[in-house]
Amino acid sequence: MTDRVIPLADLRYAARIPVVPADAPRPDGLLADRRDRPLHDLRISVTDRCNFRCSYCMPKEVFDSQYRFLPQSSLLSFEEIVRLAKVFVAHGVRKLRLTGGEPLLRRQVETLVAMLGELRTPDGQPLDLTLTTNGSLLARKAEALARAGLKRVTVSLDGLDDAVFRRMNDVDFPVADVLAGIDAAAAAGLGPIKVNMVVKRGTNDQEILPMARRFRGTPVVLRFIEYMDVGSSNGWRMDEVLPSAEVVRRIAAEHPLLPLEAAAAGETAQRWRYADGQGEVGVISSVTQAFCHSCNRARLSTEGKLFLCLFASEGHDLRALLRSGRSDDELAAAVGGIWQGRDDRYSELRASLPGDDSAAPRRVEMSYIGG
Ligand code: SAM
Ligand code: SF4
Ligand code: SF4
Secondary structure (H helix, E strand, O other): OOOEEOOOOOOOOEEEEOOOOOOOOOOOOOOEOOOOOEOOEEEEEOOOOOOOOOOOOOOOOOOOOOOOOOOHHHOOOHHHHHHHHHHHHHOOOOEEEEEOOOHHHOOOHHHHHHHHHOOEOOOOOEOEEEEEEOOOOHHHHHHHHHHHOOOEEEEEOOOOOHHHHHHHHOOOOOHHHHHHHHHHHHHOOOOOOEEEEEEEOOOOHHHHHHHHHHHOOOOOEEEEEEOOOOOOOOOOOHHHEOOHHHHHHHHHHHOOEEEOOOOOOOOOOEEEEEOOOOOEEEEEOOOOOOOHHHOOEEEEOOOOEEEOOOOOOEEEEHHHHHOOOOOHHHHHHHHHHHHHOOOOOHHHHHHHOOOOOOOOOOOOOHHHHOO
16 A cells, blocks of 8 residues: 655645555454554644744744745634544544644634534543643633533643743733633633643743642642654754653652552653642653653644654645545545554654754644644
8 A cells, every 4th residue: 555645735744645445444443553552532733823932832933924824725624623533533532632723713613612522432422522722812712612512621831930931932921811711711610720831941940840839739730841842943952851850850859749640541641649639740751751652642733634643744634535525434444544554653763863854854843733
């Protein structure tokens, strides 16, 4: 089975038109890739636009007024997203996360939430439906999202110091408005809320303890993410990565921590609880402790390309299949074939890759496929 690499009018990253295997078995939820990893989690990017310009994700110099975001006609419609989500659920997906760009910028995103909320697993269970947001529009939208059936949210917040945070989002957005968004989400019942903080050594690592103190003793689960070399535009350097072990050491020096078991297979965060019962924190060590061996996540880009790894440089163009009139069975056969061929494990290989990757294919941006 050989895929065809094709040029597309709005080609952003290389994409293949997937082959539809004629003899694919019907989806039974037991799909596994070449490393025996199941397909469990689908992240759906609903827009490539964002109102922030976090330097580690959408640096202003690249995502400036000249940058051409995807035109409306390129985006998957809500109906197309739901159709694909159904196919993924048949293959074993149990968790859907809406992301972006900033997902709350997508017009009527709550309508999509309501449509996805109707989906059921083959044994009749609702899916674990969640969303990752920068929180800027959450105070306004939390209520409507909860009413539409969203279960919980993850909010990104990189510090409590207003000057530090404004510098990191690079659009002068204040901390207080994100905190108001988190409060609104809690009031709307969108919990347990997770708060993600990307830690960049020398930029916001002094915010680790204030953030830990702020959310200790609350139901919010704070998680620290190692700064990653995603995309090709953030100028990533290893010396700006603060290893998660150091994050844990700093917090534990003030409040002793005890390790917790992973809540679910394939969970990205290592969980710790405060020894005095004041809640938990997590660390996501994508750089210093790769977890590719259990990575069960697929990513669907805003324009319907399926990516098998955050560090991929090529996607599989499911939109082309959707818009050429393929049936659900054919879509399922294509997705099954793609997942069965998956061998990605970038983070495990990172250390052995050549330092200068300027000749390597351009990696997809995180704002395009979502975190
Ligand atoms: N705009 C939303 C937000 O910020 O929550 C959703 C999309 S954003 C791409 C998803 C997550 O990716 C955020 O938590 C963000 O902090 C994280 N992220 C982006 N670039 C990153 C990088 N270079 N390293 C680690 N995490 C990153
Ligand atoms: Fe926007 Fe989220 Fe990327 Fe920041 S991390 S620029 S909020 S998409
Ligand atoms: Fe999954 Fe790719 Fe990240 Fe490894 S590097 S954990 S395969 S997304």
